[in-house]
Structure formats: C-alpha cells, structure tokens
Amino acid sequence: MRFLHKIAFLLFLITNTFVFGQTPGFNYQALILNNEEIQIPGTNVSENKVPLGLEDIALRFTITNEAGIEYIEEHLINTDENGMVSVIVGEGIPIKETFNNIYWDGKLKYLNVELNILNNTDGFVFLDSQKILYIPQSESRNGNGNIKALNGLYMNDNSMKLGGILIEPTTITTNETNTLAFIGLQESTNTEDKIVVIDKSTGILRQKSTSTILQKTQVIINAREGQLEFTTPLNITSIHKIEVYRNGVNINFTAINNSTIKLELDAKCYQDDKIKIIQLY
Structure with a gap:
C-alpha cells in the first residue's frame, strides 16, 4: 500500500x-x-x-x-x-x-x-x-485569572450585577418580537421631573424638560363674596397638573369632582378677587 x-x-x-x-x-x-x-x-x-x-x-x-x-x-x-x-x-x-x-x-x-x-x-x-x-457577556479575565465586570456590570460578593458604568457606546437592538420593557417604574409626581426621549437620527436616549412638552391653559375668574369652589378649564386628570392663584398668590386646593376644585378655607374669596387657574395637559 x-x-x-x-x-x-x-x-x-x-x-x-x-x-x-x-x-x-x-x-x-x-x-x-x-x-x-x-x-x-x-x-x-x-x-x-x-x-x-x-x-x-x-x-x-x-x-x-x-x-x-x-x-x-x-x-x-x-x-x-x-x-x-x-x-x-x-x-x-x-x-x-x-x-x-x-x-x-x-x-x-x-x-x-x-x-x-x-x-x-x-x-x-x-x-x-x-x-x-x-x-x-460584558466580562473578561485580567492577567491574574480573576473575573472583571465591564461595560454596565459590576462585581459584588462574587456575583455579577447590572448597574456598572458604560465604558463604550452601547446599542440594544429590538424588533417587533424581541422587545424591551421596564416594569414597576415609580410614578412621577414632580412637575420638574424630566422625560426620556429618543433621538430620531441616532436612537440615542436623551433627557428633556417637561416644560418643553406639556401644554397649558388658564382661566381668570372674578370671584363672588365667600366663593370657594371653581370650575377648571379642563377635566381633572391629576391635581399635580393644576396651580391656583388668588390675586397673584399661590394657594392650596382640593378636587371635589373631575371638573371642580375647592380652595382651602383660609382662602375664602372677597367680591371680585382674581382667581387664576392654570392647568397642564
């Protein structure tokens, strides 16, 4: 052979x-x-x-x-x-x-x-x-053979956890099937909180002031003697979207239904007081 x-x-x-x-x-x-x-x-x-x-x-x-x-x-x-x-x-x-x-x-x-x-x-x-x-998976080993967490991960008690610092531009790609969701987020009640927007060209997440997004309407009412209840310009979705002023001074109130507010008792109006209601939407 x-x-x-x-x-x-x-x-x-x-x-x-x-x-x-x-x-x-x-x-x-x-x-x-x-x-x-x-x-x-x-x-x-x-x-x-x-x-x-x-x-x-x-x-x-x-x-x-x-x-x-x-x-x-x-x-x-x-x-x-x-x-x-x-x-x-x-x-x-x-x-x-x-x-x-x-x-x-x-x-x-x-x-x-x-x-x-x-x-x-x-x-x-x-x-x-x-x-x-x-x-x-955002991990590597250094020259001593120890695990080192990188790019959005960190080590804690021999466990790798989410929450580290990004060290390079990072992209998460989703589609109609493989979506990304955040569940259990706390509700914001602070009108000065910012919102997250997506850059239409790059997809990069950015923050934006709510003042540039929310619109508002207002009404000025000449109050009657002793009046406490007033009708809002729009239906009430949240009292945090309403501010009330009497003669230029901000005052507290409560909502008694979806279109009516009631001023605090100490703010009882005199005849022709100027009540300004500002409502965000």
Whole structure:
C-alpha cells in the first residue's frame, strides 16, 4: 500500500461557551480521517475513508482578529481508535501570548487549526479556519485569572450585577418580537421631573424638560363674596397638573369632582378677587 499523508479533516466545534474554571477555555472536538491508497477487496477506497486512529499528533491553534494574531497554543495528544480528538483551547502549551489576555470585545475572531502527524516529516499542515462565535457577556479575565465586570456590570460578593458604568457606546437592538420593557417604574409626581426621549437620527436616549412638552391653559375668574369652589378649564386628570392663584398668590386646593376644585378655607374669596387657574395637559 502507499500512504499519501493526506488528512481529511472533519471539525465539530462542540461549544463556543467559555468554561471558566482554574483555566478558561472552550471545548474542541474533531474527527481526523486518513486517506490511504489501499486495496480492500469489494470496496471503493475513494468512498471509504479510514480514521487516523491511535496516532501521536500535535494540534496548533491560532486565534486571529482583523489586526492579526492574538494567541497561539499547541497540544501534543493522540487520536483514539476512531480518529477522534478532544481538547480545551486555552489549556495547551502557549506559543504566543496567553489565553487569559485575549480581549473578547465582540468583534469577529477566527480559530485557525494546524495538524502535525508526528510519525512523518510533513510538519504542521493547515486544516481549517472557523469563526469564533463567542458573544462576550460584558466580562473578561485580567492577567491574574480573576473575573472583571465591564461595560454596565459590576462585581459584588462574587456575583455579577447590572448597574456598572458604560465604558463604550452601547446599542440594544429590538424588533417587533424581541422587545424591551421596564416594569414597576415609580410614578412621577414632580412637575420638574424630566422625560426620556429618543433621538430620531441616532436612537440615542436623551433627557428633556417637561416644560418643553406639556401644554397649558388658564382661566381668570372674578370671584363672588365667600366663593370657594371653581370650575377648571379642563377635566381633572391629576391635581399635580393644576396651580391656583388668588390675586397673584399661590394657594392650596382640593378636587371635589373631575371638573371642580375647592380652595382651602383660609382662602375664602372677597367680591371680585382674581382667581387664576392654570392647568397642564
């Protein structure tokens, strides 16, 4: 028989989820097939690929980004009888940089795989390049292996919590199905509170004074002697949207129905007092 030393490679990247333990990394499994020109009666060699079983091999993993190489490591392992290998990228022998210092910023990275069959002289042969689909969850590890919360998260008693400082422009994309909701917000009763608006061009959230949004109407009434009850310009939706003045002085009142207010007893009117009612809507 004649060996071609040509390796057919089938990759199964089992998970992109990082397993944070003593050493961070992600699982990697592959089936390696050895194409051999052999004579097997009753078979078609080109359609019967043989697993590269029980062979000493070296795997080299290179992680790159758009700027170049970030990290290289190697694993010296042997395939099982079925040609399978299983390693954790991050636990190999570092060749360039360290796995802990990889910056998972959400930008596209690639995992490049090379294979060296140790019983021949071909050296490392390029096998495959795949996108790394790890989506960072606003966390990374520093050089000491400790978890560090970033970009809107913070650490408290070994728990990661929402409420940290944003360190970069951050976008949350929603659609008709995947919506964003805030439940249980407290009701504002302060007329000086600001409201949140969305910039129509950028989608950036901004704050805006309610005075620029709310409209108002007012009415001036010449009071009768002893009068306390007055009709508002609009139906009452909230007493916090109404201000009442008698001869220019702000006075307290209560609502007795949806269109009538009653002044405090000490504010009983004299004939022709000027009562000004200002109502926001």
